[in-house]
Amino acid sequence: MEEQMPTTLSHRPQVLLVDDEESILNSLRRLMRGQPYDVLLATSGAQALAIMALQPIDLVMSDARMPDMDGATLLAYVHEHYPHTTRIMLTGYADPSPIIKAINEGQIHRYLSKPWHDEELLLTLRQSLAYQYSERERLRLEQETREQNEQLKRLNASLEQHVASRTAELQQTADMLDLAYEELKHSYVTGTEVFSLLANLRLPIAKQTNRQIIELVRVYCKRHGVDESSGRDLTMAAALYNIGKLSWTDSMMTAPADLLHHNDRERYRGYPKQSETLLMTLDPMKDAARLILHHQERWDGNGFPDRLKGDAIPFGSRLLKLAVDFIELQRGLILERQMNSDEALVYIRNYAGRLYDPGMVEDFVQVCAAYLSDVSLADPLVKVLTTRDVAAGMILARNLNADNGMLLLNAGKVLNAALVEKLITFEAMEGAKYSIFVKVPQALAEPPAMSDGAKSQH
Incomplete structure (x- = not known):
């Protein structure tokens, strides 16, 4: 027999009282008059089970000693067939045997x-029903969440079909997102990168910064053995450090910070x-968000928003400021004059101890030198190929971005073969030529060894 569960939040609890003495049942019914639940009475275990077979019961309170079927046996049956019904025993005997049996077999509450x-009895009933309601709410919400997740899966499955009916530009974007979908499932970090690049489309290419900052931070983390968790937070911070600028006007977003007027400077x-x-509302982003909050603090304490000084500034924020300023100086987003990479590094050196952690500057300069010299090409297995030359089994050595970022x-x-075909298609749609940095597995890099017979012919 399956238990019947209430299906709506407006369900009024049903309390079943079981005792072979009608005077006790009547006393309990009078005591419970006016309570926010309905009271049903049964003078035997058999009558109680007959009532439960006809309607859902939320709580059963049974006397321990009754003829034919005692309270412990009744509650054990209720536990087996109606496990979500709360069970309480009412006993007037000092002998603990019925209580022990009820606890072991009926698992009474x-x-x-x-x-x-x-007052104790009424409080016990209120608390038991409140707990039961909260548990049912939890189960209901879990079921609702599962159903919503299934609905989201169905919506995702139909997304490509809906997008296909849009314009050619939207179709291209949808295909790119589809290509990134597998990566998004495995990496929250990749999701933040995709979002940052989408947000960057609002800016002209010459003013976009996030991709270069992400790559620079990754080079630093790799060279310094930064642990995976910290590296992930730094990468996400680099991807979304300027998300708070998206509400700005286009002119303010592209203007050098040094030339902003008073009101715009305060907004900056x-x-x-x-x-x-x-x-901060995204739990996996909380540590990255803290790094972003303090990445404009200065070593001498004259930064913002909290005027932190020296080592009080989180290490990741100090690194992020170095990376952001190095790239933004070259984009003309800090000073009116747009610097080249060497000038930007000289600027950073000049302001060590004022804007930047002096203990990190020279280390950072070396990382920038490695970043600018394409150190990945120092690996003999890393090749730069066209889409027509790449083959299944090769591994991307560097992020691959479309011309629009x-x-x-x-x-x-x-x-794999399917990805290569998609890359060729995207390249043709953009009218672009991708340079793909791949690491060629040893088996693909070396020619097959000749047999002894073949060697003898040479």
Whole structure:
């Protein structure tokens, strides 16, 4: 027999009282008059089970000693066939045997003694029903969440079909997102990178910064053995450090910070806090959001938003400021004059101890030198190929981005024939020529060994 569960939040609880003495049942019914639940009475275990077979019962309170079927046997049956019904024993006997049997076989929630205290009994019932309601709400919400997840899966499955009916530009974007979908399932970090690159499409290419900052931070983490968790937070912070700027006007977003007028300058000083506020609601982003909040603090304590000084600034924030300023100086987003990479490094050196952690500057300069010299090419197995030359089994050595900045594939992705065909299609749609950095497995890099017979012919 399956238990019947209430299906709506407006369900009024049903309480079943079982005792072979009608005077006790009548006393309990009078005590419970006016309570926010309905009371049903049964003078035997058999009658109680007959009632439960006809309607859902939320709580059963049974006397321990009854003829034919005692309370412990009744509650054990209720536990087996109606496990979500709360079970309470009411006993007036000092012998603990019925209580022990009820606990072991009926797994009762509480037991009360006769004569009872009215307030204690009513409080026990209220607490038991409240707990039961909260558990049913939890189960209902879990089921609702599962159903919503299934609905989201169905919506995702139909997304490509809906997008296909849009314009050619939207079709191209949808295909790029489809290509990145597998990567998004495995990496929250990749998701933040995709979002940052989408947000960057609002800016002209010459003013886009996030991709270069991400790559620079990754080079630093790799060279310094930064642990995986910290590296992930730094990468996400690099991807979304300027998300708080998206509400700015186009002219303010592209203007050098040094030339902003008073009102705009105040708004500029608020963007780290705005970025942190947007990201703090996402639990996996909380540590990255803290790095973003403090990435405009200065070593001498004259930064913003909290004027932190020296080592009080989180290490990741100090690194992020170095990377952001190095790239933004070259984009003309800090000073009116747009610097080259060497000038940007000289600027950073000049302001060590004022803007930047002096203990990190020279280390960072070396990382920038490695970043700018394409150190990946120092590996003899790393090749730069066209889409027509790549083959299944090759591994991406560097993120692959479309000409408009959209992330197509993440570094470390093993290529297969289907991905290669999609890359060729995207390249043709963009009218572009991709340079793909791949690591060629040893088996593909070396020619097959000749047999002894073949050697003898040469």
